[in-house]
Amino acid sequence: RKEVEQDPGPFNVPEGATVAFNCTYSNSASQSFFWYRQDCRKEPKLLMSVYSSGNEDGRFTAQLNRASQYISLLIRDSKLSDSATYLCVVTTGTGGFKTIFGAGTRLFVKA
Amino acid sequence: DTAVSQTPKYLVTQMGNDKSIKCEQNLGHDTMYWYKQDSKKFLKIMFSYNNKELIINETVPNRFSPKSPDKAHLNLHINSLELGDSAVYFCASSHISYEQYFGPGTRLTVT
Numbered sequence: 001r002k003e004v005e006q007d008p009g010p011f012n013v014p015e016g017a018t019v020a021f022n023c024t025y026s027n028s029a030s031q032s033f034f035w036y037r038q039d040c041r042k043e044p045k046l047l048m049s050v051y052s053s054g055n056e057d058g059r060f061t062a063q064l065n066r067a068s069q070y071i072s073l074l075i076r077d078s079k080l081s082d083s084a085t086y087l088c089v090v091t092t093g094t095g096g097f098k099t100i101f102g103a104g105t106r107l108f109v110k111a
Numbered sequence: 112d113t114a115v116s117q118t119p120k121y122l123v124t125q126m127g128n129d130k131s132i133k134c135e136q137n138l139g140h141d142t143m144y145w146y147k148q149d150s151k152k153f154l155k156i157m158f159s160y161n162n163k164e165l166i167i168n169e170t171v172p173n174r175f176s177p178k179s180p181d182k183a184h185l186n187l188h189i190n191s192l193e194l195g196d197s198a199v200y201f202c203a204s205s206h207i208s209y210e211q212y213f214g215p216g217t218r219l220t221v222t
Binding site: 032034042043044045046049085087093097098099100101103104 | 142144146152153154155156159161166167169201207209210211212213214215216
């Protein structure tokens with residue numbers, strides 16, 4: 001089993017759609033959780049941190065369920081500019097030094 | 112101001128050569144990382160350094176030798192380059208277990 005697993009994608013959605021990304025992780029002792037975004041031929045950039053209480057940033061909502069070892073990202077009212085690869089990221093190990101990236105889910109938003 | 116910078120951006124070299132990639136961060140972070148992103152776009156951690164000390168070495172061949180002269184720099188030296196080393200190498204920095212900031216990447220092509 002992979003340490004961090006994401007929906008394989010790609011997702012093709014029209015502008016204005018709501019899209020949900022799912023992610024599971026295998027190590028119950030994982031400490032921190034993030035969603036990153038990576039545009040083609042660019043570096044990954046932090047989209048948002050994920051907390052058990054859930055957090056929202058404009059059109060983006062992230063949730064963490066530690067009991068199920070599950071992380072989600074919801075994008076509402078998709079824009080063309082949301083087209084990118086979304087990466088689920090988990091830190092684990094002593095001190096949280098080990099960072100594990102999921103394989104990513106590619107999103108295409110079309111007009 | 113560039114937060115995490117890498118040089119060079121592109122590197123084309125022949126098998127068997129030795130090459131180095133440099134990374135610098137001006138964010139005051141105590142932890143730096145090297146990642147490899149292969150042709151399938153999977154991002155995998157190679158090394159983590161905290162306060163100039165190696166913390167994580169993810170079973171990377173010993174042809175790869177990271178060096179951290181100070182907390183703001185983490186360089187990667189690769190000996191005897193092989194075709195399979197062709198990839199994009201990203202440097203990143205963070206405070207421990209917090210969100211990471213990535214450099215723009217170094218695209219290495221081994222011919």
